[in-house]
Amino acid sequence: LDDKALVPSECLRPRTSCTYEGPSHCDKSPMTQMTQGAVSMNSREASECAQTILKQGGNAYDAMAAAQFCMGVTEPGSSGLGGGLFAVGRHTSGEVFALDGREEAPEHFTEDAYTGGDWWQYSTEGMSVGVPGTLAAIDRLVSDHGTKTLAQTLQPAIDLLEKGAVLFPAQYARQGIVTADGTIYPSYRLAHANHQPTLTLRFCAAGEFTWTTAPDLSAGASPSDDPSYVSGNFEQIDSGDLDPATVAYGGDYVGRAKCMLESGHDGVPYQVNDRVFNPDLKMVYEQIAANGAQWFYDKSGPFATKLIEELGAVSNRHLNSKARNGVMKASDLEGYRAVYREPLHTKYQGSDLYFMNMPTSGGLSSVMLAKYMECAREQNGFSSQCWNDIDYLRSVNAGMRTTMQDRSKFMADVDFKDVPVDGLQDAAYIHERCKAYVLADPVPASIPPGCPPGFDCDNMTYSETVGGTDTTNMVVADTMGNSIVITSSIESTFGAGFTVWGVQMNNELSDFDWGGNTLNANNPEGGKKLRKSALGSDALTMGGKRPRSSMSPTIAVKADGTIVGVGSAGGSRIFFSNMWSLLRVLDSNDCIYDSMYPRMVSRWSSTAEVGGDGSWPSAKDTYKLDQKGVKIALKGSGLTDEGIQTGSYISKLSIVMVRPDGYGAAASDTLTMAPTDTHSTSTGWGGLVV
Numbered sequence: 001l002d003d004k005a006l007v008p009s010e011c012l013r014p015r016t017s018c019t020y021e022g023p024s025h026c027d028k029s030p031m032t033q034m035t036q037g038a039v040s041m042n043s044r045e046a047s048e049c050a051q052t053i054l055k056q057g058g059n060a061y062d063a064m065a066a067a068q069f070c071m072g073v074t075e076p077g078s079s080g081l082g083g084g085l086f087a088v089g090r091h092t093s094g095e096v097f098a099l100d101g102r103e104e105a106p107e108h109f110t111e112d113a114y115t116g117g118d119w120w121q122y123s124t125e126g127m128s129v130g131v132p133g134t135l136a137a138i139d140r141l142v143s144d145h146g147t148k149t150l151a152q153t154l155q156p157a158i159d160l161l162e163k164g165a166v167l168f169p170a171q172y173a174r175q176g177i178v179t180a181d182g183t184i185y186p187s188y189r190l191a192h193a194n195h196q197p198t199l200t201l202r203f204c205a206a207g208e209f210t211w212t213t214a215p216d217l218s219a220g221a222s223p224s225d226d227p228s229y230v231s232g233n234f235e236q237i238d239s240g241d242l243d244p245a246t247v248a249y250g251g252d253y254v255g256r257a258k259c260m261l262e263s264g265h266d267g268v269p270y271q272v273n274d275r276v277f278n279p280d281l282k283m284v285y286e287q288i289a290a291n292g293a294q295w296f297y298d299k300s301g302p303f304a305t306k307l308i309e310e311l312g313a314v315s316n317r318h319l320n321s322k323a324r325n326g327v328m329k330a331s332d333l334e335g336y337r338a339v340y341r342e343p344l345h346t347k348y349q350g351s352d353l354y355f356m357n358m359p360t361s362g363g364l365s366s367v368m369l370a371k372y373m374e375c376a377r378e379q380n381g382f383s384s385q386c387w388n389d390i391d392y393l394r395s396v397n398a399g400m401r402t403t404m405q406d407r408s409k410f411m412a413d414v415d416f417k418d419v420p421v422d423g424l425q426d427a428a429y430i431h432e433r434c435k436a437y438v439l440a441d442p443v444p445a446s447i448p449p450g451c452p453p454g455f456d457c458d459n460m461t462y463s464e465t466v467g468g469t470d471t472t473n474m475v476v477a478d479t480m481g482n483s484i485v486i487t488s489s490i491e492s493t494f495g496a497g498f499t500v501w502g503v504q505m506n507n508e509l510s511d512f513d514w515g516g517n518t519l520n521a522n523n524p525e526g527g528k529k530l531r532k533s534a535l536g537s538d539a540l541t542m543g544g545k546r547p548r549s550s551m552s553p554t555i556a557v558k559a560d561g562t563i564v565g566v567g568s569a570g571g572s573r574i575f576f577s578n579m580w581s582l583l584r585v586l587d588s589n590d591c592i593y594d595s596m597y598p599r600m601v602s603r604w605s606s607t608a609e610v611g612g613d614g615s616w617p618s619a620k621d622t623y624k625l626d627q628k629g630v631k632i633a634l635k636g637s638g639l640t641d642e643g644i645q646t647g648s649y650i651s652k653l654s655i656v657m658v659r660p661d662g663y664g665a666a667a668s669d670t671l672t673m674a675p676t677d678t679h680s681t682s683t684g685w686g687g688l689v690v
Contacts, residue, residue, distance in 0.1 A: 101137025
């Protein structure tokens, strides 16, 4: 990286206005003069792919395309061509666009698809696989907004596949268990055929993986009785026990995979900095570079043929006798379209905030929280704008919970269900709910969903799915004034648990509600309808229902022209994690790195989840918050400095800030970086200013 002059004054927290005396890490994300741009994501190698394109004269959209392709190499358990994405971008002119590349249900999907089973079954069967949209969206992004060809943006990923991706400790923490000495025990959907100085990973085929209930070890069962079981719930693992057989039974649910070999195969486990290869994915990337995205989507093409073949083999291979084949047809692939939506917009403290529209709930939920916080400020709901002011925190907690109730009842794919997008933002409705709950002191123990004006609320029922948390986020800005945030996912870690020619397939349809209740906005539906909420000619196309998402790529433009791009992974914690950091930047004037820690997210209950280094809240603040109706659940840091999984995490944030004078800062979540790793940098694992 090129050395740049730093601006020390931009690294300082305004402690004169805020009383928080915890550690500040603004030196990790200093404002630096840009020559090409700034990038942030949870993979150093993917960040370098974006950097390569910027240095070749590409713009932010070209660089983002390269980053997404490389993410499919470095984080195959969270992102790739087998999944979907949402993108929010802003041009130099100030024009903002929102691109929807969410997976959608096949035409022959049905409303009773998820009755009589449970999520653990649904998540790895063929019925869980939605029509993938990532490639269609990236292809459209490059052709409509980029300056490079699709083949040129693929080249950094092809080069990476040629030399092999490095196994970083924290990067693979949810794809394996990493110990302090650098040993990596493989995860439940990832295997290697044998250990060599450079490894080749063998991914699961369709049906080779399933979830089941963990054996009762207290009854005398031994983990060594069946080495095909490996853990699927790393959040409950005691990382102090380094015995791989015991670690394999760390959760209430385990994965049973025929494709999984023992971690000590041939007596040599994985090691940090081993390089891994995915030759099948390299072939797919090369074919797309040579033939375009149609090679992937053409109904008579080789990829569509192979995918449909795999989906039809699930029931014969699956370890769960109830598992079903997929109903996707090659025509579903060919009919897929990434479409433009009207970006959601709101004002907050003089800044313009832009979000993704339906079918993700993330954007509208973020708008509602911003409006609730404006209401609380106008009504003197808190005395200080400092994030750690007790009444400010009370208002944030209540605003999140009030929003979450309406999100769970009303939000879904607006092309298939009536969603009161305008009513949920209505000023009178926001004021009414703000007065009843956000300004309440203490916050009520129970907050019900509301009924926005002009909407028949009796024809909608409250629902909430389990959902997955394995997603990735990327932010890129260039020196020409372009910026883009993409959040992409394959749903659960390693999606449906199998690959097609190295492409990990999603299990995104498990994001639909279960039980077959047609009054649920997010219930499964088959058939195709006009994409009526899309823009321009996209509204004249037909497509399947897209499951409700929580992904929320966000761009804020401050009154002075400073741009802040933020996004995260973390399931239904995503949009509130984004807003937590954004509010700290806009309200408390925190630097972007400090805006991430500590982090507080509230959803349905009075308990707020807090992640960070443990320095906050103090016992005194915990007591004060409890008196305000806010209980605290410490979630831990997720990883130690050595990359060892220690507990659950709230989300994985990535943020970029760019000023009009050409200075920028980039930071990625240290919960997903390993400070002792030689590949990490002072700006965060994947945060680069170039």
